[in-house]
Ligand SMILES: Cc1cc2nc3c(=O)[nH]c(=O)nc-3n(C[C@H](O)[C@H](O)[C@H](O)COP(=O)(O)OP(=O)(O)OC[C@H]3O[C@@H](n4cnc5c(N)ncnc54)[C@H](O)[C@@H]3O)c2cc1C
């Protein structure tokens with residue numbers, strides 16, 4: 001591959017890692033903590049976030065990175081919630097070894113999970129497990145907006161001991177008793193209503209929605225893939241329009257996407273990428289992903305999971321074409337606009353122009 005940088009085309013900085021000090025580690029449950037970061041005043045603008053966004057985090061000098069959703073309301077200090085995944089390398093290290101005062105490298109916030117929230121009057125949220133993290137930020141932001149009439153939030157956990165941010169959710173309910181409908185489903189703990197004591201299937205979701213929640217004009221679902229799929233399918237089956245249902249996955253359980261077939265006769269591809277206001281041009285083999293090729297020239301190209309889940313590597317194809325293997329992190333209207341996950345994309349034309357800043 002040859003590379004040529006053709007100079008700045010604007011003033012945008014792409015997502016960038018900065019070392020941030022962890023100033024507080026709060027125990028949320030036996031297996032989850034909230035980390036509060038200190039953001040220096042000169043970086044406050046870069047770390048401004050909208051509710052629903054996430055940050056990639058890595059240990060200094062280590063390329064391994066993981067995404068964590070910001071759980072703070074806008075204007076509050078930057079905070080993320082981390083739940084231990086059994087055998088998990090990063091979450092295990094955070095829970096077992098991280099201490100206040102340690103530094104982590106944190107990427108400036110990305111993600112569009114909450115993009116459709118402004119303008120809604122009656123947003124509805126369904127969270128399962130650690131999926132409450134972005135939803136806490138979004139529900140708090142919605143409740144502080146006087147134009148929002150009501151917020152409906154269903155939080156699904158095994159037992160009360162497993163509920164992340166239990167006290168903060170209770171405080172929100174105390175502050176907004178009329179406008180917040182908060183429903184805790186505890187799948188391994190008996191409650192008065194049998195409906196709220198089992199893992200809800202599609203029928204359970206419909207019953208919870210019709211019996212306990214009011215009208216909702218936009219849905220946000222976050223949690224394990226199985227639960228998100230069940231809830232989404234139940235809403236669609238009840239006639240709710242797909243465009244009003246927004247999802248965020250933390251992990252895809254499905255087998256990795258299969259390798260894409262090669263395009264006959266296409267070997268070497270000319271690529272131009274605009275990233276952080278700078279254009280980079282390079283040639284790459286048609287058999288690799290555009291992200292892997294770009295990383296050889298632009299070590300700052302944003303990514304986290306490389307599995308099609310987090311959306312950190314998103315860019316828009318403005319010329320040429322690519323084929324995408326997995327696209328968990330994109331909504332249909334984003335795909336229609338030409339957005340792709342570059343970690344999942346292989347070129348299918350001999351010239352491709354990508355805009356990471358679009
Ligand atoms: C957009 C986004 C936002 C996220 N926000 C949060 C958050 O706010 N809080 C939070 O705790 N996590 C969040 N995650 C998940 C997080 O990025 C890591 O995947 C998680 O902490 C596990 O990392 P690990 O290194 O401990 O596990 P790994 O060592 O990467 O994985 C260990 C094993 O667990 C499996 N695995 C990995 N992640 C999960 C998962 N989430 N569920 C089930 N199995 C898994 C792996 O396939 C592997 O078999 C988010 C992920 C994404 C994509």
Ligand code: FES
Pocket residue numbers: 302303304305306307308309310311312313314329341342343344
């Ligand atoms: S790096 Fe996560 S979707 Fe591409």
